[in-house]
Amino acid sequence: MMVNEKMVTVRFFGKLADLHGAQLLLDAKGKTIQQLLMELNVEGVYMLAVNGTLVPSNATLEDGDELAIMPPVGGG
Amino acid sequence: MMVNEKMVTVRFFGKLADLHGAQLLLDAKGKTIQQLLMELNVEGVYMLAVNGTLVPSNATLEDGDELAIMPPVGGG
């Protein structure tokens, strides 16, 4: 799937990937992550990152961003 | 040194060995360990054992016993 810089890549992890799919391409420019999460009806979010860096849910998304939506983590 | 069953073998450890010698042979039958320690003017005793088993200082010595007199321990 050609990454369109006009779009935001949304990646889900853990059990959220089972529920929402591993990866989506959306037009979410200018939206906050909170808005997007509500639109996508995503629950059980533990951590968020944009382009590999942790961000709060009120961060605003830009074209070309990669948003990672993560459920509670549990390594070890 | 032939071990005479009539005697008590007294072994010192750690810095007490430097002060009192590593091993003595004494006639201490019927004495308590406390008495012997006073007679030998031994201080800084942390643990006592007779024939390889820990004993309190009021234990009485018998012929052929091996008494171990130990300063504070510190392995590891």
Add this chain to the structure above:
Amino acid sequence: MEKAILTKEELELPVLEDHAMGSFIVFQGKVRSHSQNGEVEAIEYSAYEELALSQLEKIIREVEEKYRVTVYAAHRIGRLTVGETALVVATLSPHRQEGFLATMEVIDRIKNEVPIWKKEILTDGRAVWL
């Protein structure tokens, strides 16, 4: 020597040497044969690798500073069968007290801050996110 490692390969035990250090502690977290869900066959570890590695490096850096110790941590991802080692944390320190505190803190923080997830594969075929 790399001190924060995320790999699909079998984990190796680090050899940390420093003659000023009196305590060397190594923790290994292994896949257990049983859990509250039943008999386990394997665990599939997945990670958001980019962030997982930077979080691991951050945790090591902060714990090293806090306790003035040297820390190594390696997490394995992919499918691990029972008995295999998923996590190694090693700590070199002057004395054992700060060594144990640092090791325990690193493990706790990894489990709370590093984006890694476990899916338990049970012998009866079920797969359960932990």
Add this chain to the structure above:
Amino acid sequence: MEKAILTKEELELPVLEDHAMGSFIVFQGKVRSHSQNGEVEAIEYSAYEELALSQLEKIIREVEEKYRVTVYAAHRIGRLTVGETALVVATLSPHRQEGFLATMEVIDRIKNEVPIWKKEILTDGRAVWL
């Protein structure tokens, strides 16, 4: 496998395997290059061997019962130079929490109950009982 060891030989790291156990912790206590007395060349460990071994076995037995873990402890005696390992304590347990508690308790009890003594040999030739 012998779980309480007192030896003049170089200590080996035990390999304890049990698929029901999720945590394997190994502590190594090493001879440090410096102490409050100055620069260290070596430490001479002496022991009342007979009692030392029975105390070590007793500590292992009691800690294993208390935490329901498996413990291995080996202490080296004789002259050890800087960087050499004097004590190894390893603990296999279902979870890390009791593993760390048991390991720390075994080390503390060894230092307080096992008749072993250390004479520090300093680089300037002094010898100091610790």
